[in-house]
Amino acid sequence: AAAIQSTASVTYANFGTAKHDAVLAKLLEFSSTLRDGEAADMALNAGEATAVTELVGALRSGALTDKVAREGLAALSGGNGRPGTLKWPSNLLFPALDVLRLLLLHIPRAPLEVL
Numbered sequence: 001a002a003a004i005q006s007t008a009s010v011t012y013a014n015f016g017t018a019k020h021d022a023v024l025a026k027l028l029e030f031s032s033t034l035r036d037g038e039a040a041d042m043a044l045n046a047g048e049a050t051a052v053t054e055l056v057g058a059l060r061s062g063a064l065t066d067k068v069a070r071e072g073l074a075a076l077s078g079g080n081g082r083p084g085t086l087k088w089p090s091n092l093l094f095p096a097l098d099v100l101r102l103l104l105l106h107i108p109r110a111p112l113e114v115l
Contacts, residue, residue, distance in 0.1 A: 044075060055069065058072075069106075076103075
């Protein structure tokens with residue numbers, strides 16, 4: 001029997017790849033879902049949404065600064081009496097984890113005290 005050869009190439013995603021705009025859109029969508037549901041207090045407020053948006057933009061462009069990293073991480077992890085996205089229900093958590101993963105990959109460019 002003759003072997004079947006495929007000319008299709010397979011591309012695998014690695015830990016460092018991401019669709020930044022899709023991750024951000026999903027995170028903001030889930031925040032709206034929380035705001036419109038029974039967990040409105042867990043949704044991002046306007047300042048947190050801006051901080052996360054700026055963080056994702058900086059991660060996409062490779063221009064991460066200490067200020068943007070700190071403010072974005074605060075929105076993800078919580079602070080000032082706010083829960084943060086990392087405390088969202090598990091079925092809504094994955095885009096926040098994706099942003100955190102991308103931030104962790106950029107630690108060499110950001111000071112460790114950010115985390």
